[in-house]
Amino acid sequence: GVFVYHCAPPGMVPWHVTSGMNGAIMVLPREGLTDGHGKELVYDKIYYVGEQDFYIPRDENGNFKKYESAGDAMADTLEVMRKLTPSHIVFNGAVGALTGEHALQAAVGEKVLIVHSQANRDTRPHLIGGHGDYVWATGKFRSPPDLDQETWFILAA
Numbered sequence: 001g002v003f004v005y006h007c008a009p010p011g012m013v014p015w016h017v018t019s020g021m022n023g024a025i026m027v028l029p030r031e032g033l034t035d036g037h038g039k040e041l042v043y044d045k046i047y048y049v050g051e052q053d054f055y056i057p058r059d060e061n062g063n064f065k066k067y068e069s070a071g072d073a074m075a076d077t078l079e080v081m082r083k084l085t086p087s088h089i090v091f092n093g094a095v096g097a098l099t100g101e102h103a104l105q106a107a108v109g110e111k112v113l114i115v116h117s118q119a120n121r122d123t124r125p126h127l128i129g130g131h132g133d134y135v136w137a138t139g140k141f142r143s144p145p146d147l148d149q150e151t152w153f154i155l156a157a
Contacts, residue, residue, distance in 0.1 A: 002026045002139035004119050015074055017119050018055050018081055020093065024048070024117035029141050033113075035134060036144030043111040047104045052093065053086035053120040086120070118154055126151040 006013065006022035016022075026046075033041040057065045057076035064087070067073040080087065091098045098104060106112045114132075116125050127150055134145035137152045146152065 001136070001141050002115055002117065004117050006119055012074075014081060015078060018053060018077070018086075019070065020052055020054070022052075022117075022119035023050060024115060026115050033134075033141060041111075041134060043113040045106060045110065046113045046115065048092070049098065049104075049114060049116040049125075050092050051116065051118040051120075051123055052090050054088040054090065055080040056087040058087075116154060118156060121156045123154050123156075124151055125154065 002024055003026075004022060004024050006017050009016065031040075033043075035041055055077055057073065057080050059065050065073070065076065088095075096102065104112075104114075111133075114125075116123075130150075132146075132149045132152065134147065135149040135152050136143065136145050137149075137154055
């Protein structure tokens with residue numbers, strides 16, 4: 001399956017996770033992926049999409065604050081996090097990481113396996129102009145996949 005990982009220091013887990021200290025690891029079944037009925041699924045490419053929320057404190061003028069070190073930002077960041085509204089939502093760590101020349105690409109007929117993780121909150125990936133033939137929204141490959149999904153629900157880790 002696909003597993004989201006993050007560190008777990010006492011009292012700091014939320015701050016670490018919202019500071020980008022998380023990711024995902026995929027462990028394929030020994031027999032490979034199947035369609036839920038034993039038929040092997042073959043794919044040409046694998047793409048990883050890491051969705052990340054950041055909570056950046058602002059000063060009294062609305063400008064983003066800067067700190068000498070990440071640790072100096074902890075108290076202010078935790079205060080921003082309490083509002084549950086991220087200042088930034090990015091994919092693969094940066095604005096534009098999956099657009100323009102960095103866009104995920106596939107040729108017509110290619111089969112693509114997309115691994116999507118989000119450690120902060122629930123999310124709903126949506127494919128424009130296509131659909132996921134086989135979707136394991138919970139990341140559990142032993143469960144049968146949902147079929148032909150255009151949008152699906154991924155629980156936060």
